Amino acid sequence: MKSAERRAQVLAIAAAVFAEKGYHAAKVDDIVQRARIARGTFYLYFEDKHALFGELIDGLLGRLRTAIRRIDVAAPEPVIEQLRANVRRVVALLFEERALTKIMVSDAVGLDPGFDDKLLSFYGQVRSVLEGSLSEGQRLGLVQPCSPQLAATAVIGSVKEIVYQSIFGRLQVGVEEVVDSLFACYGQSLLR
Amino acid sequence: MKSAERRAQVLAIAAAVFAEKGYHAAKVDDIVQRARIARGTFYLYFEDKHALFGELIDGLLGRLRTAIRRIDVAAPEPVIEQLRANVRRVVALLFEERALTKIMVSDAVGLDPGFDDKLLSFYGQVRSVLEGSLSEGQRLGLVQPCSPQLAATAVIGSVKEIVYQSIFGRLQVGVEEVVDSLFACYGQSLLR
Amino acid sequence: MKSAERRAQVLAIAAAVFAEKGYHAAKVDDIVQRARIARGTFYLYFEDKHALFGELIDGLLGRLRTAIRRIDVAAPEPVIEQLRANVRRVVALLFEERALTKIMVSDAVGLDPGFDDKLLSFYGQVRSVLEGSLSEGQRLGLVQPCSPQLAATAVIGSVKEIVYQSIFGRLQVGVEEVVDSLFACYGQSLLR
Amino acid sequence: MKSAERRAQVLAIAAAVFAEKGYHAAKVDDIVQRARIARGTFYLYFEDKHALFGELIDGLLGRLRTAIRRIDVAAPEPVIEQLRANVRRVVALLFEERALTKIMVSDAVGLDPGFDDKLLSFYGQVRSVLEGSLSEGQRLGLVQPCSPQLAATAVIGSVKEIVYQSIFGRLQVGVEEVVDSLFACYGQSLLR
DNA sequence: TATGAATGAGCTTTCATTCAT
DNA sequence: AATGAATGAAAGCTCATTCAT
Structure with missing residues (x-):
């Protein structure tokens, strides 16, 4: 459940980042930094940037x-x-x-x-x-x-x-x- | 006058390439290859990809x-x-x-x-x-x-x-x- | 600590490459090849070539x-x-x-x-x-x-x-x- | 004689440009623009940038x-x-x-x-x-x-x-x- | 499960030089 | 002799993704 929450949180943060900068300008780094997770963790939750989007x-x-x-x-x-x-x-x-x-x-x-x-x-x-x-x-x-x-x-x-x-x-x-x-x-x- | 024509031609080709692939997926290389000009020539006519767009x-x-x-x-x-x-x-x-x-x-x-x-x-x-x-x-x-x-x-x-x-x-x-x-x-x- | 060592090592190798070829002739590639690191790793340690110098x-x-x-x-x-x-x-x-x-x-x-x-x-x-x-x-x-x-x-x-x-x-x-x-x-x- | 004068003039201008910007930052373009000659003309007078220097x-x-x-x-x-x-x-x-x-x-x-x-x-x-x-x-x-x-x-x-x-x-x-x-x-x- | 250092393909751009006119 | 449009090799740098820990 903790994991699902975290996932949802990253999703919400990513939405905000994409909205702010646009898909291409929004770097995976921007998302993980705001979500306070490690870069690798991102790929634990999502296939890749494209899939998350x-x-x-x-x-x-x-x-x-x-x-x-x-x-x-x-x-x-x-x-x-x-x-x-x-x-x-x-x-x-x-x-x-x-x-x-x-x-x-x-x-x-x-x-x-x-x-x-x-x-x-x-x-x-x-x-x-x-x-x-x-x-x-x-x-x-x-x-x-x-x-x-x-x-x-x-x-x-x-x-x-x-x-x-x-x-x-x-x-x-x-x-x-x-x-x-x-x-x-x-x-x-x-x-x- | 020849030069202006060439420029217009590149412009038209670029429009087609952008339409086909999208701004980001369209590489300068795609444009110059279709326009049959050298990569450097592109930058002779246009400031850069962004300016051309x-x-x-x-x-x-x-x-x-x-x-x-x-x-x-x-x-x-x-x-x-x-x-x-x-x-x-x-x-x-x-x-x-x-x-x-x-x-x-x-x-x-x-x-x-x-x-x-x-x-x-x-x-x-x-x-x-x-x-x-x-x-x-x-x-x-x-x-x-x-x-x-x-x-x-x-x-x-x-x-x-x-x-x-x-x-x-x-x-x-x-x-x-x-x-x-x-x-x-x-x-x-x-x-x- | 390992990272600091690696950084120091790259620094030393870069010094040697610069000394050998001069700033302009020394390509980032020369440095990373000698240091046996990937090109991206270089930019992990240093802002850019200029900053390293x-x-x-x-x-x-x-x-x-x-x-x-x-x-x-x-x-x-x-x-x-x-x-x-x-x-x-x-x-x-x-x-x-x-x-x-x-x-x-x-x-x-x-x-x-x-x-x-x-x-x-x-x-x-x-x-x-x-x-x-x-x-x-x-x-x-x-x-x-x-x-x-x-x-x-x-x-x-x-x-x-x-x-x-x-x-x-x-x-x-x-x-x-x-x-x-x-x-x-x-x-x-x-x-x- | 006219040609020799021109050559000397380009040489003097090049010296000024090199002094101002340094060898690498000084582009052949900078020199020919200041000398008011065409780019091709430069190579009529000099083997190349390096030789001129x-x-x-x-x-x-x-x-x-x-x-x-x-x-x-x-x-x-x-x-x-x-x-x-x-x-x-x-x-x-x-x-x-x-x-x-x-x-x-x-x-x-x-x-x-x-x-x-x-x-x-x-x-x-x-x-x-x-x-x-x-x-x-x-x-x-x-x-x-x-x-x-x-x-x-x-x-x-x-x-x-x-x-x-x-x-x-x-x-x-x-x-x-x-x-x-x-x-x-x-x-x-x-x-x- | 989580990390973050490492990767490297691939991009845009520059600029000395060439060559048809 | 003079031109300047065209060339294209080559460089620096980015960033999505991987993987050893």
Whole structure:
């Protein structure tokens, strides 16, 4: 148990270091020094730097997957509320895990074909959920006729950019504000 | 003049190599070998690898800035058409310059505080243009009441994600399709 | 303790390599190959080639400073004997440390403003000691009237040249012979 | 003739650059830029950087050799005055050619076995002249009994050090002062 | 389980020299 | 004679990883 804790601690420290310096600038030394472990110990816990990074990304993607629940049109809760809850959970998680979010959007992209696949596959899954909901919504006459694929992609992009700007840029917003704004934008039409 | 051509050629080859392998995995050797120049010649044309990369990014950002024109509400052309033309030019440029686009979204982010600033500043400018148009639109009753800042960010994110997915992912779309879809999404309301 | 020994060993080997090839011609590779360590190990022990060289020079200058003791006119031992002991210790040290002496006179000069300062400052200190003794000697009527500054410089030069010639050149002399000759030259005029 | 002038000019500029930066830090580029010639032109005039440097050193050594004249005991001018004239000419030349002097004492030493031989052979010649004079002086009872070889070396070292200190260090002296001081130091003991 | 000294492949960059014009 | 773009060998240094203790 002690070992698992230590591992988790190193993982958290590594996330912070990666977020601070970026994957390449973050040296294994930086991590072990901050974690107060020996260099060799690092390799006792992790295959290598790359694998540790992968674990961080996988962890975040897993938690994001958990946060996103398939919309159930038959459920008592209205579809739009289910969607809103999904978005809220995702945004809340990303805002909570700033370090992991940062490395996901700025370091994992283009680092490696493997990571690109991982991310693309994740975004594909999310898009598939959204596309399903939108198609269903169109079938029920709740959603405007348009390409569900592109619309889903656009929504994902909106969330990513708002999160990205609030982490890197000067955008100062809270979770509720983001969710409300997204639904204000998409919910009634930006341009009438 | 021959020299300028050679320089441009190396620049183009470097863009391709960076797009293929990523900034860090792309070695100066890869570039010079493909360009069929000696390693020393590379440093005759460019300060170093970093500076060459910066030139590529600056070039694309410059062309993007040129593609984005401030919306003129007093012009005879409808505001929405001006907006559409902006989006079309941007998307067309990004689709045309796939290699540069790829390195901008996947390598320039988090590479360096300098590059992050560069990108953030660019996105800030674009957002400012969009925000202005949205605010003006709201004043004229053409745009739904919502945070212009977040809405603008959302729109930028939509464009980025669609472009990103069509370059990295499996999204197979053309320029017109993207523009139409964006306006279908935002133009009449995604959810009724 | 093992590590300190290894470090000292590398230092000694480096001194020999520098003496043999000169600072610039001596490659880090030459040193590590002779020391039978990996290239990376070198940088574990020393900041870089320059710093290692600096350490060698500092070490010799330090030992030379220790060898030179301020003349005490009030001491029971005659001033001239104190002076002779100083010269003997210096010459003996330089003869003993041929490699270090060689790099000090042939590589450290003009290598770097920092090294020039270091050497100049050392020679300045030695000259100051000698000047003091000469001035005191003149006050006591033991030394011929002449510029103590130039005389001190001349004496230093004599020692340097004799050592230099006996290391580089064909001058085959021993410590005692050098000391005796110096005092034979200077002993009846400079010192009355 | 134009070409010879140009060559001489490049030579002079190179001397200045070498004196300023040292042999290794002085790049061929620095020289050609200051001389306002193309890089290729440099190699039209000189074999290479090393040969140019050699020419500078050879030139100074040649002029020094000219300045040093063999003492003629049979001449009407007293031996001591002949010696003094020699020293005066040498010191005057070195003070006049500070750049060349600097590179001779700080760059040529230990640069190359070839240069070391060159310098050693020069100093050997000078020493031989001095030794001859001192031996002759001893035979005539004009000079104290001591090792002519070591005495000659000491005198050479004195001159070198004074010149070195007045170029690199803070020693501010004129030619006459140097000559006078040297003869004050050596003049009453070495020379009876 | 933990350590940290040792490793060495591999990188970017420099610069004296060449050679087609 | 003059040019300067091109060359490429060679150097210093880094850092992820290994392994003897």
